[in-house]
Every structure is written in C-alpha cells, then in structure tokens.
Amino acid sequence: MTRPADAAGASYAGGIAMTGVTVRYRGTVALDAFCLEVAAGSIMALIGPSGCGKTTALRAVAGFVRPDAGRIAIAGRDVTGLPPAARDIGMVVQSYALFPHMSVVENVAFGLRARGQPGPAVRARVAECLALVGMDGFADRLPRQLSGGQQQRVAIARALAIRPQVLLLDEPLSALDAPIRRAMLDELAALHRDLPGLTVLYVTHDQGEALTLASRIAILCGGRKLAEGPSQALYRRPPNRFAAEFLGQANLLEVAVEGRVLGGMATVRLGDTRLKVPDADIAGARALLCLRPHDITLADASAACSAACNLLPAELRMVHWQGERHLLELCVAGQTLRVSLPPLRMPPAPGTSLALRFAPDDATLLPHEPG
Amino acid sequence: MLLWSAAARSTAWTVLGLLLLLVYGVPLGLILLASLTGQWNGVLPSHMTLSHLAGTLRAEPAAQLRASVLTGLAASLAALAFGTWAALALRRVRGGARRWLELVFFLPSALPSISVGLGLLVAFSRPPLLLNGTVWIVLAAHFVMVSAFAYGMVAAGLAQLPAELEQIAESLGAGPLYRLRRITLPLLAPQLLAAFSLGFALSMGELGATVMVYPPSWVTLPVGIFGLSDRGAVFDAAALTVLLAAGTVAVLAGAARLQRLAGGK
Amino acid sequence: MSAARLVWLPPLAISAVLVLYPLALVLATPLAAPGGFAVLGSSLFLGALVRTVWIALCSTAGCLVLGFTLAVLIGFVPFRGAALAARLVDSIIALPTFLVALAFTFVYGAAGLLNGTLLALSEAGPHALPPVDFLYSQWGVVLAEVTVYTPFVLRPLLAAFAQLEPAQIEIAGSLGARPWRIVRRIVLPAALPALLAGGSLCLLLTVNEFGIVFFIGAKGVITLPLLVYDKAIQEFDYPAACAIAGVNLALSLALFATYRALLRIGTRGSGGRG
Numbered sequence: 024m025t026r027p028a029d030a031a032g033a034s035y036a037g038g039i040a041m042t043g044v045t046v047r048y049r050g051t052v053a054l055d056a057f058c059l060e061v062a063a064g065s066i067m068a069l070i071g072p073s074g075c076g077k078t079t080a081l082r083a084v085a086g087f088v089r090p091d092a093g094r095i096a097i098a099g100r101d102v103t104g105l106p107p108a109a110r111d112i113g114m115v116v117q118s119y120a121l122f123p124h125m126s127v128v129e130n131v132a133f134g135l136r137a138r139g140q141p142g143p144a145v146r147a148r149v150a151e152c153l154a155l156v157g158m159d160g161f162a163d164r165l166p167r168q169l170s171g172g173q174q175q176r177v178a179i180a181r182a183l184a185i186r187p188q189v190l191l192l193d194e195p196l197s198a199l200d201a202p203i204r205r206a207m208l209d210e211l212a213a214l215h216r217d218l219p220g221l222t223v224l225y226v227t228h229d230q231g232e233a234l235t236l237a238s239r240i241a242i243l244c245g246g247r248k249l250a251e252g253p254s255q256a257l258y259r260r261p262p263n264r265f266a267a268e269f270l271g272q273a274n275l276l277e278v279a280v281e282g283r284v285l286g287g288m289a290t291v292r293l294g295d296t297r298l299k300v301p302d303a304d305i306a307g308a309r310a311l312l313c314l315r316p317h318d319i320t321l322a323d324a325s326a327a328c329s330a331a332c333n334l335l336p337a338e339l340r341m342v343h344w345q346g347e348r349h350l351l352e353l354c355v356a357g358q359t360l361r362v363s364l365p366p367l368r369m370p371p372a373p374g375t376s377l378a379l380r381f382a383p384d385d386a387t388l389l390p391h392e393p394g
Numbered sequence: 395m396l397l398w399s400a401a402a403r404s405t406a407w408t409v410l411g412l413l414l415l416l417v418y419g420v421p422l423g424l425i426l427l428a429s430l431t432g433q434w435n436g437v438l439p440s441h442m443t444l445s446h447l448a449g450t451l452r453a454e455p456a457a458q459l460r461a462s463v464l465t466g467l468a469a470s471l472a473a474l475a476f477g478t479w480a481a482l483a484l485r486r487v488r489g490g491a492r493r494w495l496e497l498v499f500f501l502p503s504a505l506p507s508i509s510v511g512l513g514l515l516v517a518f519s520r521p522p523l524l525l526n527g528t529v530w531i532v533l534a535a536h537f538v539m540v541s542a543f544a545y546g547m548v549a550a551g552l553a554q555l556p557a558e559l560e561q562i563a564e565s566l567g568a569g570p571l572y573r574l575r576r577i578t579l580p581l582l583a584p585q586l587l588a589a590f591s592l593g594f595a596l597s598m599g600e601l602g603a604t605v606m607v608y609p610p611s612w613v614t615l616p617v618g619i620f621g622l623s624d625r626g627a628v629f630d631a632a633a634l635t636v637l638l639a640a641g642t643v644a645v646l647a648g649a650a651r652l653q654r655l656a657g658g659k
Numbered sequence: 660m661s662a663a664r665l666v667w668l669p670p671l672a673i674s675a676v677l678v679l680y681p682l683a684l685v686l687a688t689p690l691a692a693p694g695g696f697a698v699l700g701s702s703l704f705l706g707a708l709v710r711t712v713w714i715a716l717c718s719t720a721g722c723l724v725l726g727f728t729l730a731v732l733i734g735f736v737p738f739r740g741a742a743l744a745a746r747l748v749d750s751i752i753a754l755p756t757f758l759v760a761l762a763f764t765f766v767y768g769a770a771g772l773l774n775g776t777l778l779a780l781s782e783a784g785p786h787a788l789p790p791v792d793f794l795y796s797q798w799g800v801v802l803a804e805v806t807v808y809t810p811f812v813l814r815p816l817l818a819a820f821a822q823l824e825p826a827q828i829e830i831a832g833s834l835g836a837r838p839w840r841i842v843r844r845i846v847l848p849a850a851l852p853a854l855l856a857g858g859s860l861c862l863l864l865t866v867n868e869f870g871i872v873f874f875i876g877a878k879g880v881i882t883l884p885l886l887v888y889d890k891a892i893q894e895f896d897y898p899a900a901c902a903i904a905g906v907n908l909a910l911s912l913a914l915f916a917t918y919r920a921l922l923r924i925g926t927r928g929s930g931g932r933g
Contacts, residue, residue: 087561107565114565120558124580133576134566185566397736397838410732414744417725417806418751421762424772428765438772480670487667495667498674504915505682506867508884509904512891513681516688516901523676538677570663592753599755602869602884606891616755616870623761623874632765635758646753 037098037111037188038063038222039084044093046079046246053079055246056093061239063098066215066223068237068254070230070269076246077226081191084224086110098188110189113182117194119174121166127153127177128162134185152180155217156210172203179214183221192225196232208235230270234258242266260387267313267389274314274360277391280305289388294356298333303388311389314381316350316363322380333386335379342370353377428632446633455634458618462598462638465529465614469536470544470593476537477544477589481552482578496549503542510538511606527609535603540593547592551585552578584653591649595642682908685901692898699902704886708906711882714797714804715865721805722861723854726812730850731842733813734820735828745817748810756807760874763803767794795877803871808864812857819853820846855921863914866907883907 039061046054054076061067069077082088084095086107094103102110121130131152135145153159156176166174175195182190195211196204212235215223227233233240234254241251242265250257250266261267264275278291278298289302291312300312322334337353337360344350349370351362362379371377397403428434432443449455480499484492502510514535518525525531555578563573579586601616608617615638622631689695698704729748733741765771769792777788793799823846831841869884881889883903891900 085561085565087565107561108567108569110565112565114562116558116562118556118558120556120562122559122563122577122581133563133568137563137566137568137572137576181562181566402838403736406732406736407738410729410736410744413725413729413732414748417809418748420772421759421766421806424765425758425762428762434765434770434775438775476670476673480667483667483670486664495671498671498679501674501915502678504863504867504911504918505678506869506884506887506904506907506911508867508869508887509685509908509911510678510681512887512897512900512904513685514677515891516684516897517681534677541674595753599753599758601755601757601873602888605873605888616757619761620757620874623764624876628761628764631761635755635761639754639758642753642755643750646750 037100038065039067039189039224040096040099041080041084042094042096044080044083044090044095046076046083046088047091052246054083054090057243057246057248059241059248059251061222061224063222064220065239066225066237068225068227068233068240069243070227070233070240071243071249072269073228075243077228077243078193079246080243081193081224081226084110084189085112085114085191111187112189112191113185113187114191115175115178115182115193115195117198119166119178119198121174121177121181123166126163126165127158127169130166130177131181131184133181138185148184149180152184153177155183155214156180170203171199172207175199175207176210183218187221189222189224192223194227195225197227197229204232208232212236234270240270242269259385261313261389264311264389264392267387272316272361272363274312274316274319275389276312276314276355276358276360278310278312278388280308280310280388288383291388293335293358296335296356298335298386299383300333300386300388301383305388305390307391309391311391313387313389314360314385316361318385319360319362319379319381321362321364322378332380332382335381337377337379339371339373339375339377341373344370353379355379425632426636428629429636431629431632434629446629447637449630450634450637455615455618458613458615458634459637461612462615465532465536465612466594466597468533469597470540470590472533472537473541473544473593474548474586474590476541477546477548478582478586480545481549482574484549485552499545500542502538503546505538507539507600507602508606511535511603514538514603515607526607529609529612531607532604532609532612532614535607536597536600539600539603540596543596544589544593547585547589548582551582555581583656587649587653591646595646598638598642685904685908688901689898689905695898696902698890698896698899699906703881704903704906707881707883707886707903710797710880711866711884711907712910714800714880714882715862717797717801718804718808718865719858719861721801722809722812723858725805726809726816726857727850727854729809730813730816730820731846734817735846745813748813751807752810752814755870756803756868757870757874759803759806760871763794763799763875767791767799767802794875795880797877797880799875799877800872800880800882803875804865804868807871808861811860811864812854815853815857816850819850823849852921852924855924856918859914859918859921863911863918866910866914883910 039059041057041059044054044057045052057076057080059067059080069080071077079088083090084097086102086105090103094101096102097110097112122133125133128149131149132145135148150159153162156179158173158176158180161169161173161177166177169177178195196207199207215221225233225237237254239252240254240257242249242257244265250262252262257266258270261270261273267273267275276293278293281290281292281297283289283302284299287302288299291298291300291310293312298312335355337355339351339353340359341352342349343352344366347366349364349367351364353360353362360379397406427439429446430442430444431439432441432445433439450459477499484495484499487495514531515526517523518531518534525534559577559581560573563577568576599616600614601620604614604617605620608614615634619631619634619638622628622634733745767773769790774790777790781788827845828841831845836844867884868882869888872880872882872885873888884907887900887904887907890896890903
C-alpha cells in the first residue's frame with residue numbers, strides 16, 4: 024500500500040516536557056513529581072502495571088486531568104492551564120470513542136468543523152487523512168459497521184485531521200485480537216514514517232508493543248518513573264530489578280562482587296564459579312546478575328573457559344517443550360535459572376549436569392534488592 | 395430452565411396463563427366490552443352498541459380530550475426541557491450539593507398527587523402569583539407530576555454515555571454548546587423521546603392533582619370520566635377510558651417504534 | 660466561567676417555586692390557623708391513617724407475591740411470547756390507575772360479571788348464592804392496587820433474573836435440587852434486593868394512591884389522600900386538609916428515603932463499574 028505523504032507534515036514539530044507533575048485523586052497520589060521529555064518527532068512509550076500512573080500522565084498532557092503541581096509544555100509552550108482544545112493534541116483511546124451517530128467522514132471532519140473551517144478545506148483534509156490510514160473506501164459507513172481495526176484507523180484519522188503537534192495513544196491496541204494487533208503495530212510504525220515530525224506518546228501495558236514501536240521507553244510504577252531510556256538500551260541494560268522483569272523474561276541471580284578489573288569489567292562469584300561481567304556502579308558486596316533466558320547457550324562440558332565467555336555449571340531440573348523453543352529449568356548454586364533454546368533434537372534428561380555459556384556483555388549487574 | 399419435565403412445564407404455563415387472564419385479561423376485556431354495551435342485566439351484556447364510543451365525539455368529551463392532549467403536550471415538553479437542563483447541569487456539580495439537588499429534582503415522584511394539587515392551590519390562590527382558576531395551575535400541576543420522571547430518565551441516559559466521547563470532542567476543539575448540539579443531545583435522543591412519551595402518557599391519566607386545581611373551563615379527560623362514572627353513566631365512562639388508554643398506548647408504541655427506526659436496525 | 664458554574668440554578672428555581680414553596684405552605688398553613696392541628700386528633704383522621712397504612716401493607720404484600728410468581732414463571736420457564744407478556748404487563752404502568760378501578764366495577768360490581776353469574780346460578784340451582792360485595796370494602800381497593808402496582812415489582816425482578824447466570828440453576832438442578840428448593844435457595848436470594856426496592860416503591864405508591872379509592876368510592880373506605888380531598892374541596896377547610904396532607908407527606912418522604920436507600924444497597928450488591 025502506498026501512502027500519500029502528508030502535505031502538512033512540516034507543521035508537526037513539537038515535543039512534550041513534563042516537569043514535576045503531581046496528580047492526586049481523593050488523597051491517593053496517581054502521579055508523583057513526574058518528569059518526562061519527549062523529543063519532537065519521536066515515539067515515547069509509557070509502560071507499567073495497571074494503576075502505575077501511565078494513563079494519568081497521558082491525560083494530564085491531554086488536559087483532562089489538572090495537575091496539582093508541576094508544569095506541562097508542548098512545543099515549548101506552557102499548556103498547564105489550557106483546555107484540551109488549545110493544546111494541539113490528537114487523542115486515541117482504547118475504546119476508540121468514535122461518535123456512534125456519525126459516519127466515518129463526519130467523525131474525521133468533526134474537529135475541523137468544530138473549529139469552523141470552510142467546507143472545501145474540510146473535505147480535502149478528511150480525504151487526505153482517510154487515505155493516510157487506508158480507510159478511503161469506508162467514508163459513509165457508521166462506526167458499528169466497521170471492524171475493531173477499522174474503527175481504530177478512523178480514530179487515528181480523526182485525531183490527525185486537526186494537524187496536532189502531538190498524538191496521544193492510550194492503549195490503542197488492547198481491544199484488538201492478537202493477529203490484528205500485530206498488523207496494526209506495523210501500520211502505526213509506517214504511519215510514523217509518513218509523518219516523521221509527529222510526536223507520539225504511547226501508553227501501553229504490553230512491553231512487546233513498546234519495544235516494537237517506541238524509540239524511548241519510560242517505565243512507571245506507583246506514580247513514579249522507575250526507568251527511562253532508548254528501547255534497546257533499556258532492554259539490554261535495565262537499571263533495576265523492576266525494569267528488568269517488566270521488559271521481558273529475566274533471570275536474576277544473587278552474586279557476590281569480588282573486585283573490579285580493568286576495561287570496565289567486574290568479577291562476581293556465584294557459588295564456586297567466578298564470572299566476568301560489565302561493571303556497574305553498585306554499593307556493597309552483593310548484587311543481582313541479570314541474564315535474559317535466550318542469551319544463554321549450552322556449552323560442551325569439556326570446553327575451556329576463554330576470555331570471551333563465561334561458563335556456568337548447572338544441574339537440569341526440568342525441560343518444557345514450547346513448540347518453537349525448549350525452555351530449560353536449571354539449578355545453579357541453589358538458585359533457579361531458566362534458559363530458552365532453539366528446539367533440541369535430544370533434550371538432556373533431568374538430573375544431568377550441564378555447562379552453560381554466556382557472553383559477558385549479555386549480563387548486567389543490578390543493585391541487590393529482594394524480589 | 396427450572397422445570398425439565400414436559401408435564402411440569404405445561405402446568406407452569408397453565409398457571410401463568412390463568413393468572414394473567416384473571417388479573418389483567420378479564421378486567422381489561424370487560425372494560426372494552428362495557429364500552430360497547432347497550433344493556434347489561436345478566437351475566438354478559440344483552441346487546442352491543444357503538445353509541446358510547448361514538449358518543450366520545452360529542453362536544454363535551456371532545457373538549458375534554460382536547461384539554462388533556464394540550465395539557466399533556468405542554469406539561470411533558472416543559473418537563474422534558476426541565477429534566478434535560480437539570481440532568482446536564484448536575485453533571486458539573488459534585489459532592490453534597492449534588493445529592494441535595496438530585497433529591498429536589500426527584501422529590502415530586504414521591505409526593506401524593508393530592509398534596510401536590512393542594513400545595514399549588516394554597517400557594518397560587520394568594521399574591522404574588524394568582525393562578526387559581528386558570529389553565530396555568532393545571533399545567534403547573536401536570537408539570538410537577540411528570541418532571542421527576544423526565545429528569546430521572548434523562549439522568550439515567552446521561553450516566554450511560556461514555557465520558558470519553560465528550561472528552562474526545564473537547565480535545566478536537568468543540569466548545570460546550572457545539573458538543574451539546576452535535577454529541578450529547580443526539581446520543582440522548584432515545585431517552586429524550588422516551589421521557590417525552592412517558593410524560594405525555596402520565597399526564598393524560600393524571601387525576602389526583604387535577605381534581606384539586608382544575609377550573610370549570612379546563613376539564614381534563616380523567617376528570618370527565620369520573621364525572622360520568624359518578625353519575626352512573628358507566629358505559630360512557632368505559633368508552634372514554636378505552637379511548638384514553640388506546641391513545642396512550644398508541645403514543646408509547648409510536649415513540650418506541652420511532653426509536654427503533656432511529657436505531658437503524 | 661462563574662455563569663457556567665451556576666447552570667443548575669434555573670431548574671432549582673423552578674423546583675423552588677412549583678414544589679418547595681407549595682410544600683412549605685402546606686406545612687405552614689395549619690400552624691397559622693388557630694387549632695389547625697385539631698383534626699389530627701379526630702377519629703376520622705386516625706381511622707384514615709390506620710386504613711391507609713393497612714391497605715398499603717396488604718397491597719404491597721400482594722404485589723410481592725404476585726410479582727414474584729409471575730417473574731419466576733416468565734423468567735425461568737421460558738416460552739415464546741414471554742417478552743411480549745412482560746411488555747404488556749409493563750405497559751400497565753403508563754395507564755391511569757382508575758382504569759382498573761372502573762374495570763373492576765364490571766367484574767366484581769353489583770351488576771358485574773361475577774354477581775351476574777352468581778345470580779344466574781341461584782335462579783337455576785337449588786341454593787341461593789349470596790351476592791359478593793367485596794369491591795366496596797377495602798379489599799376491593801387492595802385487589803385493584805395489586806393489579807396496578809405489580810408491574811413495579813415484576814420489572815426489577817425480571818431485570819435481576821436476567822443477570823442471574825443460567826448455569827447456576829442448571830448446575831443446581833444437575834446436583835439434584837428440586838425446583839422449589841432452587842427457587843428458595845438460589846432465585847429468592849438473588850431477587851431479594853429487587854424485592855426490597857420494588858416493595859418499598861409499592862408501599863410509597865399505594866400510600867399515595869388516590870384514583871382507585873376515588874373511583875371505587877366505597878362509603879367506609881377513606882384514606883389519607885381522599886380525606887385531604889374531602890376537607891379541601893368539599894368542606895373548604897384548608898388548615899385541616901394541610902395538616903392531614905402534612906402527615907401524608909411525612910409518611911411518603913420516609914418511604915421515599917427507604918426506597919432510595921434500598922436501591923443504593925441493591926446496586927452496590929450487584930457490583931458497579933470499577
């Protein structure tokens with residue numbers, strides 16, 4: 024599908040800045056001195072468990088929630104006290120909230136008409152936006168005659184029609200079935216390629232969506248930001264236990280820090296085994312070693328430990344076959360370790376002693392905190 | 395399904411049928427029969443006639459019908475406007491003030507119709523507002539009697555509207571009046587129609603408040619029916635009641651049909 | 660901005676003029692007249708008060724029994740046309756209450772179907788059957804009110820039954836519970852909030868009922884609303900009418916408060932939106 028480039032793409036040029044934003048609902052703090060910078064033209068995902076404050080943060084940017092403290096700026100302009108309509112935002116919510124009594128065209132035209140734009144300009148812009156989301160063939164349908172994915176596209180076209188600086192997406196895919204969700208994720212990515220100047224704030228509870236779509240991710244819990252960074256870096260080098268566990272599967276092994284070596288590496292001890300891992304700024308002698316299950320492989324028992332890798336003896340407890348992968352559950356120095364491997368021809372029997380191997384660079388040292 | 399054996403189910407249906415027939419079928423059937431009765435001395439009428447139904451077209455009942463329809467239209471439209479305004483306004487009010495206002499708007503549904511009529515009679519037979527003896531006091535009585543139902547139905551409809559629709563409209567730049575006209579009221583249309591038709595039906599049958607306040611120049615149909623029944627002209631009373639009930643049911647059914655058509659299904 | 664905050668003021672002003680001000684005058688009038696409350700000591704008033712409450716209690720009990728029976732039969736022994744039957748009974752709510760009272764004169768009245776039948780049987784048979792004149796006692800009023808107000812119990816009950824998981828009843832049946840036991844142990848508890856709310860609404864409406872009592876016009880059957888009408892319209896004794904109306908209002912408002920409280924408990928019990 025070819026997409027017409029948005030003629031007014033250049034007008035999308037505003038980032039978001041939230042500084043010390045606090046929101047209280049009847050005594051409980053939904054957002055606690057929250058700070059966030061979203062660069063113009065980037066996609067930022069806010070993720071976290073339900074009740075973490077991510078939707079509150081988005082609604083504060085939209086203007087539906089008045090912060091008790093702090094300020095919010097869009098494209099460098101303080102919008103903290105402005106009503107939603109004056110903020111230059113487009114919004115898409117989980118339920119799509121299409122106006123059920125209006126056709127697709129009327130829905131998309133709504134914002135332009137409300138702003139009193141002349142008829143011909145409205146018609147041209149509506150056609151443009153419907154083409155942008157591939158819904159130009161459905162102009163006269165009513166929302167209830169559309170599938171979930173189609174309603175989603177109309178909701179996006181409606182939000183984009185008023186040429187907002189910022190697009191706010193609140194769990195936009197969670198009402199869709201899994202296959203459609205994956206397709207819509209690709210379409211959102213393609214849409215952002217067509218509108219490179221558009222700033223997107225994307226709220227989701229699904230780390231997969233965030234990793235696929237966003238260039239940066241902020242992880243929230245209890246109204247605070249626990250971690251933030253470029254998606255890949257955050258996944259590979261989570262700064263703490265919560266970030267490590269929220270962004271995918273993670274083994275977190277308790278280790279003793281023995282000493283630092285040159286080149287930014289540290290030596291840690293796990294049971295009787297010494298391991299080389301990238302050093303991190305950690306106080307105290309105890310730390311958590313974070314290893315993703317698919318970053319670990321099986322090594323020949325006879326293999327020597329080269330400088331380039333760590334070897335870890337382990338005892339196999341259980342083997343789970345998952346179709347596309349084998350999941351091995353092992354015991355290392357009294358701690359449980361999970362390893363995800365491509366399907367094995369002859370899986371070893373439980374009770375077998377195995378040697379595991381991982382590259383030092385795939386490991387991350389985290390501050391010690393009990394699970 | 396509570397009963398599995400066919401015999402038990404048949405028994406249950408028979409019981410249900412008999413109950414409905416005895417409690418509702420017989421009285422409704424007999425009032426219809428009475429409206430067509432010429433003479434009724436034995437178990438059932440001895441001869442039938444259309445003269446009572448035709449009699450409803452005479453000048454006196456026709457004037458009463460006209461008074462009832464006009465009162466019903468005016469009172470239910472006013473109650474609809476009042477109820478819609480009150481329900482919309484209350485959305486902006488929070489806390490204790492909201493509970494008290496809700497109570498005030500619901501209050502008339504709890505009042506005895508006779509007391510409503512008595513209150514209006516006492517209040518508007520003295521300055522500053524002298525309405526006693528005019529049509530206006532009848533309209534006021536009917537308005538009070540149906541206003542709480544209109545308010546309740548619109549408020550219930552509003553509570554079911556997803557808040558997101560209006561928020562999205564607001565974020566797209568629609569001001570309060572534009573939102574009201576293009577989003578809220580169109581989505582409320584089914585409730586508005588239902589509130590209007592129920593208000594009209596209730597007003598058409600209103601008796602208690604009306605007998606307290608009506609002037610001789612503005613006799614509504616229920617008051618007229620009571621007069622006939624009191625004089626012993628029970629077949630004429632039955633004919634007018636059947637006319638009133640048929641009209642009420644027709645209005646309600648028409649509104650329900652309009653609603654289904656507007657629903658597009 | 661401040662004008663938008665006060666948007667609730669116009670409807671409140673209308674309510675104040677047409678509802679609150681007249682009510683306040685009803686309560687104040689007997690205070691202003693010397694001996695304005697004397698009527699409240701009369702046997703006429705006390706008799707009417709007792710009769711009003713008694714008729715309301717009997718009618719409500721009848722509505723609960725008939726409404727529950729109809730709801731169980733319509734809701735759990737499904738048949739084609741069940742929805743239509745429920746809708747027809749429902750439409751009674753919109754009809755004037757005096758329709759049933761008038762209809763009853765043709766069924767149970769002196770010259771109605773029942774007494775006509777009894778008379779015919781007496782003439783044909785060996786025994787003289789005495790005519791039935793219960794219509795002109797308080798039981799006639801009770802029966803008419805049961806007919807008119809049962810839909811107010813039936814409607815919330817059918818809604819409550821629609822929420823009840825059908826599997827619950829099927830599983831109870833599969834575990835060997837007899838229908839009567841299922842009704843008692845599963846259906847009745849589920850129906851309780853609706854029964855309480857519908858029952859208190861019936862109590863309120865029957866205490867306030869005027870048209871039925873007025874139309875049946877039985878000599879001895881005088882209720883509070885009818886007494887208010889007699890005092891005000893027949894005797895022009897407004898202070899006495901207002902004093903009686905005040906008692907009637909207090910009764911109604913207490914029942915209204917009960918109804919609202921039960922309604923809140925009912926909706927909380929069934930779980931609101933999170």
